[in-house]
Amino acid sequence: MQHLQKLISDSIQNSQFPNQPTNLYDPIRYFLSLGGKRIRPALTLVAAEMFDIGEITDALPAAKSIEYFHNFSLVHDDVMDKAPLRRGKATVHEKWDLNVAILSGDGLLVKAYDELANSNPLYISDLLKTFNRVAMQVCEGQQLDMDYEHTDKISMDQYIEMIRLKTSVLLGGALQMGAILAEANLSDQKLIYEFGEYIGIAFQLQDDVLDAYGNPETFGKQIGGDILINKKTYLLVKLMEIIKEEDLPRLQNLLNATIQDNPDKLHDMLSLYQSYNIKEYADKLKDAYTQRAFERLSAINIPNHKKETLITLSTQLLIREQ
Amino acid sequence: MQHLQKLISDSIQNSQFPNQPTNLYDPIRYFLSLGGKRIRPALTLVAAEMFDIGEITDALPAAKSIEYFHNFSLVHDDVMDKAPLRRGKATVHEKWDLNVAILSGDGLLVKAYDELANSNPLYISDLLKTFNRVAMQVCEGQQLDMDYEHTDKISMDQYIEMIRLKTSVLLGGALQMGAILAEANLSDQKLIYEFGEYIGIAFQLQDDVLDAYGNPETFGKQIGGDILINKKTYLLVKLMEIIKEEDLPRLQNLLNATIQDNPDKLHDMLSLYQSYNIKEYADKLKDAYTQRAFERLSAINIPNHKKETLITLSTQLLIREQ
Structure with missing residues (x-):
């Protein structure tokens, strides 16, 4: 590798x-x-x-x-x-x-x-x-990402579709292009593409989790950066989806507050995530996409040892910095 | 057509x-x-x-x-x-x-x-x-065009190279792609490409002339638009190349003046062009590129009647709005 x-x-x-x-x-x-x-x-x-x-x-x-x-x-x-x-x-x-x-x-x-x-x-x-x-889909994903910045609430389906387009299809396309050059058949091309797409969604969900829960010493970016700018990550979209009406004002206050208004914004948002088990939902969905990805890889009809490099690489990327 | x-x-x-x-x-x-x-x-x-x-x-x-x-x-x-x-x-x-x-x-x-x-x-x-x-060259041409906006004086060679990249290579490339699809040999591909490049430079020189001397009723844009914003057209680049030292202050004053400072800016610049026969130089260079283009077309080894559509189209475009 x-x-x-x-x-x-x-x-x-x-x-x-x-x-x-x-x-x-x-x-x-x-x-x-x-x-x-x-x-x-x-x-x-x-x-x-x-x-x-x-x-x-x-x-x-x-x-x-x-x-x-x-x-x-x-x-x-x-x-x-x-x-x-x-x-x-x-x-x-x-x-x-x-x-x-x-x-x-x-x-x-x-x-x-x-x-x-x-x-x-x-x-x-x-x-x-x-x-x-793939290139056109990446443009679509970027446009959706920008559109959603100005949208009060987006559904989980919209969120997953956005990250699929913006980040995952390129991983699928990168793999498919290698398969094309090695004369893989169309069915295997489709399977390796889908592996890339699903594993890409799993990576992005992991990124969303790491932003809030990563190890500050290895993550490389400021922990909580997404929270401070109210970025619509999986965590926030999920919270908005399941939050009880009685907690809505608390969330709204947090979203309205800058770090200057409320120095505890990060801590308070994490508490709210905690009380709704948001991280567990994210981990679960990440695991589901990872599993879906590996099912596609399994379905590719070549000897298992040839899949090892890809499995090792994906696994490394899926446990990084946690 | x-x-x-x-x-x-x-x-x-x-x-x-x-x-x-x-x-x-x-x-x-x-x-x-x-x-x-x-x-x-x-x-x-x-x-x-x-x-x-x-x-x-x-x-x-x-x-x-x-x-x-x-x-x-x-x-x-x-x-x-x-x-x-x-x-x-x-x-x-x-x-x-x-x-x-x-x-x-x-x-x-x-x-x-x-x-x-x-x-x-x-x-x-x-x-x-x-x-x-061609696409990369168009990007290069656009960058040079922007660079030259902030350059006091550019040479005629620089100017011609800039318009070649920014506008002409695309005409050459458009023609070459048609030739490729019709299985023209490499030598004919090169000739038709060069025809496009040279005729493109002729078009651009004509555009520069029309901006100052076009018929306001048919030109479609405001006459003198380039002059008012000191755009480095063929006319201005040529004037700067051959202007006598004694006329330099007059030119510099005109370039420094907006239309508000000097309502006669357009008229005064045209006078200066006139006194140096700038339009004649431009027409001559346009004709030289047109001739070079048609020489390339002549060299293509196919019956003359097949070249008629391209000749008619180019000729129409080269005498438009004058």
Whole structure:
């Protein structure tokens, strides 16, 4: 697994971009250099290996295209969210400006397709269709996420659908692209895609839980960050779904209060979550999606030992930082 | 020619986009409905016909992808230029907001690739490479255009290179994609691409001239708009290149003055252009690029009558509104 991640990191690091115009290519180089775990492109390689691709490097262009796409979406999301930091460093619109962030994001998206075009022409049509389907869904998910910020209450179905589109389909697509390159049949392509989608939802639910309950020393972000900005995570959506009428004013007061108004906002919200067992609901749903994912993986008709890398990777990611 | 434009307009009009999320798809529908002459996708069809494609509708996906790409670039350019109007209607960021404009532009770019993927798989690899090369160059051109806004003086070479990237390569690419689909050989692909690039530069030079000298009744935009905002058109770049030192203060005063400071700004700048024969230089360079373009077209080894549609279209566009 680590050799696959290194293959990707090295390849991205060795990618040559033109020097001019500097305001287009410097931000692209900068953002790609911020790193990240390169999990999505690794999934492409893992799936390709799993389905017996001859040369793993044949899947490298598709893997890189997934990583470039992911970075494109982060650059533009950071603009839309007005985020000052990404991986502890200034975001592109902060370090340069809005226009540079828009255009270098566009450039990254084109570069994603440019990498894809380096794949074996035999598979490009199928790769492109999978990539486009997923890319459009990620845009839909981002739009829903923004829409829901201004919506008082959303249903759990709406929430799950939003995170499915915004974060999970890309994991599914990354895996499917590896499967396409290794000539997996359509049924196995569908199964590995669904594995990615379900495991992606499980990851996101875990992220929502960790934001409130993670270990401050290993989580990497401020604990309770989502709570302080009233972000509609699984926890809040679930609470709003099951809260009793008598507790509604308490919740409303907490949502109306900034940390300045109420220094105990984080603690009080956690108490409310506690009294409704919200964390247990989240853990349970995460487990259900994990199980659904592994059922899909089991249904893939290849020897079990070939599935090991993917199982190990997923399991590691599902117990991180807890 | 008109039947080709109708083919495209009808096909775009009949394109089905999902209804949800409305803030993603409504702006895409809105912007595509603003129309335009659909010249770029028509070029794809004209080239495909010229090189004897069997069924012209086989080139429709590639043609539409060119038009979607063009619209994507307009939506994002309008944001970067803070433009309130496009084709007399509110731009996307004005009618909705910044975030919607960024994301629906992204969506249009993905849709461009999505249309491309509907082409015959045999040609997709070549189409994708041509498309990506051109798309990246358009981004480069847009960045240079923005960079040059904050540059006191640019050379004529820089100016021509900027308009080549920002506007001309897309015409070349549109034609080349039609040629690819009709199985033109590489040498003819290169020639038709270069025809498009050169004729595109000629169009842009004409646009620069028309902004100052066009017929107000047919030009469609405000005459002198570029002059009033000191836009670095061919006319201004050329003037700055050849102006005598004794006239420099006069130019500098004009550039420093808004229309409020100097209601005669337009008239005075036109006088300055006149005294240096700037329009004649522009017309001459336009003619030189037009000639270069037609030389490339002549070199294509097919019967002359097959080139007629492209010649007629280019000639019409090169004498419009004068």
